[in-house]
Amino acid sequence: MNHLFTILLFIVPMIILLLTITKMRRSSSKRLPLPPGSLGLPLIGQSFSFFRALKSNTAEKWLDQRTQKYGPISKLTLFGYPIVFISGQAANKFVFTSNNSGIMSNQQNKPARMILGERIMFELVDHDHKRVRDALMSFLKPESLKQYVGKMDAEVKEHLDMFWEGKQQVKVLPLMRTLTFNIICSLLFGFERGPKRDECIDLFQKMVAGFWSVPVNLPFTRYNRSLRATARVRKIVKNIILEKKMQLEKGASSHQDLITCLLSIYNDDNKELITEEEIEDNALLVMGGGYETTSALLTFIIRLLCNNPVVHASVLQEQEEIAKNKPSGESLTWEDLAKMKYTWRVAMETMRLFPPIFGGFRKALKDIEYEGYIIPKGWQIFWVAYKTHMDDSIFLEPSKFDPNRFENQASIPPYSFIPFGGVPRICPGMEYARIETLITIHYLVNRFTWKLIGEDSFSRTLTLEPSNGLPIQITPRKAL
Numbered sequence: 001m002n003h004l005f006t007i008l009l010f011i012v013p014m015i016i017l018l019l020t021i022t023k024m025r026r027s028s029s030k031r032l033p034l035p036p037g038s039l040g041l042p043l044i045g046q047s048f049s050f051f052r053a054l055k056s057n058t059a060e061k062w063l064d065q066r067t068q069k070y071g072p073i074s075k076l077t078l079f080g081y082p083i084v085f086i087s088g089q090a091a092n093k094f095v096f097t098s099n100n101s102g103i104m105s106n107q108q109n110k111p112a113r114m115i116l117g118e119r120i121m122f123e124l125v126d127h128d129h130k131r132v133r134d135a136l137m138s139f140l141k142p143e144s145l146k147q148y149v150g151k152m153d154a155e156v157k158e159h160l161d162m163f164w165e166g167k168q169q170v171k172v173l174p175l176m177r178t179l180t181f182n183i184i185c186s187l188l189f190g191f192e193r194g195p196k197r198d199e200c201i202d203l204f205q206k207m208v209a210g211f212w213s214v215p216v217n218l219p220f221t222r223y224n225r226s227l228r229a230t231a232r233v234r235k236i237v238k239n240i241i242l243e244k245k246m247q248l249e250k251g252a253s254s255h256q257d258l259i260t261c262l263l264s265i266y267n268d269d270n271k272e273l274i275t276e277e278e279i280e281d282n283a284l285l286v287m288g289g290g291y292e293t294t295s296a297l298l299t300f301i302i303r304l305l306c307n308n309p310v311v312h313a314s315v316l317q318e319q320e321e322i323a324k325n326k327p328s329g330e331s332l333t334w335e336d337l338a339k340m341k342y343t344w345r346v347a348m349e350t351m352r353l354f355p356p357i358f359g360g361f362r363k364a365l366k367d368i369e370y371e372g373y374i375i376p377k378g379w380q381i382f383w384v385a386y387k388t389h390m391d392d393s394i395f396l397e398p399s400k401f402d403p404n405r406f407e408n409q410a411s412i413p414p415y416s417f418i419p420f421g422g423v424p425r426i427c428p429g430m431e432y433a434r435i436e437t438l439i440t441i442h443y444l445v446n447r448f449t450w451k452l453i454g455e456d457s458f459s460r461t462l463t464l465e466p467s468n469g470l471p472i473q474i475t476p477r478k479a480l
């Protein structure tokens with residue numbers, strides 16, 4: 001009895017103390033204000049004005065004006081959601097690492113979710129996210145991608161023979177989109193050239209156009225067109241999965257492409273690690289993720305090489321040296337790619353100045369306290385890449401195109417160079433994008449010289465779009 005009395009004497013006051021502290025914490029977070037700024041009209045808010053800024057390539061200026069007016073954290077409404085805009089190195093770290101602590105999710109807007117499905121990696125959290133990501137990485141990790149360098153090399157050479165050779169003028173962006181789409185089809189889906197693949201590119205472009213559309217499903221809306229195209233793309237992907245499954249059952253290798261690789265991964269209980277529905281949704285995500293981003297990067301490298309003859313000369317020197325030491329017609333190898341250090345610095349500097357993805361959104365899963373403000377549960381958090389990319393305390397003379405600043409990458413503080421996002425959701429296609437970019441630039445600079453013709457402006461939609469697709473005049477150098 002005495003014993004019980006002693007326990008109660010200690011435990012009851014402890015419980016009361018803990019409850020009081022929790023209540024104080026809750027009420028103090030309730031007292032925290034919302035970030036400054038106006039939410040504008042319900043649902044619409046500042047969407048039109050921001051969209052106009054993206055289209056006219058003044059989104060950075062638009063956001064800088066907000067920061068000058070309200071400070072480094074402010075609230076607004078974009079695309080139907082209340083949003084908190086935060087930026088800077090600490091904000092990037094907060095956004096990227098919060099995914100792991102269960103306070104933010106990567107949930108996409110309604111159109112993207114309806115098009116890509118509920119089982120894409122963006123939507124998944126914790127264990128499920130890791131499971132699907134690990135499965136995808138088993139194909140996208142460098143040790144695995146190594147064996148596909150020859151296949152990518154063949155696609156690039158075939159593309160240049162078909163669409164560049166014998167031409168005097170080309171439009172870069174549409175061609176780079178065709179190239180990146182064909183490489184995705186071949187490497188990731190084992191979907192070889194032919195009329196079925198050509199039909200797919202048109203459907204796919206309609207599907208992607210719906211990602212940032214207004215979700216009004218009426219005939220002739222962009223969203224409706226996208227949903228209809230998605231249904232047909234899904235049918236094609238389903239058939240590919242079925243075909244690959246049958247091939248595997250007949251003993252085919254599991255190293256043919258991403259789909260066969262995903263179908264062949266089993267967990268410790270000998271069950272498939274990732275379901276067929278998950279493969280289907282994530283195949284669409286990878287198609288979307290790997291298409292506009294890499295084609296925008298390649299287009300902007302071509303544009304910047306035009307405007308910077310000294311950098312172009314250094315890239316050419318590096319690539320000529322590699323070509324010189326190879327028998328004519330032989331494919332590039334993994335070892336050749338390792339020698340393309342300067343060319344990759346050019347790509348990184350291009351992404352610093354022109355990140356293919358402007359930024360992204362996270363969703364608050366609970367009320368979040370940040371820098372003295374409250375970000376309410378359900379609101380979106382908006383991060384952007386340009387803010388640290390153009391910070392002169394991190395990158396000296398930030399407007400200058402200077403690939404050499406990436407010579408010593410260790411000097412760049414973490415969470416400040418973020419074209420691929422940040423850990424743990426950092427882009428899993430990084431290495432794939434690196435290989436594709438290096439191979440393409442190798443053949444382009446060795447086979448052609450080019451100069452810009454027409455207007456040199458661009459706008460932003462989902463990624464970057466030079467006006468009129470970036471028309472250039474090309475002259476052949478020599479056949480490799």
Ligand code: HEM
Pocket residue numbers: 096106121122133285286289290291293294297355356357360418419420421422423424425426427428429430432433
């Ligand atoms: C220059 C090319 C590319 C750029 C700039 C880029 C950029 C990005 C960015 C900014 C994110 C969001 C990261 C975050 O929210 O923290 C992302 C995610 C993702 N990217 Fe890429 N990407 C590129 C190429 C690719 C390629 C080639 C693929 C596939 C082969 C790919 C597949 C994905 C996937 C699946 C995700 C979702 C990751 C997750 O939620 O865990 N990307 N990418």
